[in-house]
Structure formats: C-alpha cells, structure tokens
Amino acid sequence: MALKFRQKIKQATGKVRRFALVHFQKNYVDRQMALRQGECNRCGNCCEILFRCPFLIKEDGGSVCSIYEDRPGQCAAFPINEKCLADVDFDCSFTFDVPAAHPQQPILFQIASPASNRRAADS
Numbered sequence: 001m002a003l004k005f006r007q008k009i010k011q012a013t014g015k016v017r018r019f020a021l022v023h024f025q026k027n028y029v030d031r032q033m034a035l036r037q038g039e040c041n042r043c044g045n046c047c048e049i050l051f052r053c054p055f056l057i058k059e060d061g062g063s064v065c066s067i068y069e070d071r072p073g074q075c076a077a078f079p080i081n082e083k084c085l086a087d088v089d090f091d092c093s094f095t096f097d098v099p100a101a102h103p104q105q106p107i108l109f110q111i112a113s114p115a116s117n118r119r120a121a122d123s
C-alpha cells in the first residue's frame with residue numbers, strides 16, 4: 001500500500017517535471033532529444049503513467065494516440081531523460097546516450113537538488 005502510494009507520488013511528480021521541462025527548459029529538452037536513442041515501439045506505457053490517458057486507443061499492433069497531431073508537448077517529448085524511463089520501469093524502447101551515474105540535469109532541477117549539485121562539483 002505504502003509502495004503504491006509512493007509510486008503514485010513519483011509518477012505525479014514526473015508528470016509535473018515533464019510539463020515544466022517542456023514549457024520552461026526547451027533548450028534542455030532539445031539537448032536530450034539529441035541524446036535519445038531508439039524508436040517508439042508503441043507499447044503505450046507512457047500513456048498510462050498515473051492514469052490511463054483517455055485519448056489512448058489499444059490495438060492489436062500496439063497503442064495509438066487519437067489526438068496524435070495535437071498531443072501535448074510533454075507527450076511528444078517522452079522520454080526526456082532517464083527519470084522518465086524510470087516512470088515506466090524502463091519498459092520503453094528508448095535509451096539515452098549518457099552514463100546513468102551522471103545524468104544531465106536542467107538548471108531548474110539542479111537548484112532543487114543539492115545532492116546533484118555536489119556530484120557535479122565533485123566531477
């Protein structure tokens with residue numbers, strides 16, 4: 001029960017984080033898109049984070065977004081970084097071309113995370 005609650009808090013935080021990145025950290029998102037490897041396999045896992053998106057259509061061959069051309073920026077940009085991959089338990093066909101121990105963080109989240117600031121200063 002506690003684990004489920006914590007997981008839901010983590011997923012909700014991830015949704016807010018992606019929204020903020022797409023709207024306020026566009027340069028970071030662009031850099032991350034350049035580091036992203038792979039192609040979407042249409043599993044639809046990112047459309048079921050926290051709740052099932054009402055625009056998700058499940059088909060035999062995978063998932064389809066019924067508003068694909070008009071989907072929100074945070075959907076189009078998923079996954080932005082490894083934290084996004086963690087939100088789907090790494091069950092996503094994308095990967096990032098950066099060492100997991102030193103994920104690049106946008107300035108917005110470096111300020112909010114003193115531990116990552118220390119790591120960056122040590123390296």
Ligand code: SF4
Binds near residue numbers: 041042043078093
């Ligand atoms: S979780 Fe990854 S592979 Fe699956 S639909 Fe989303 S972006 Fe595509």
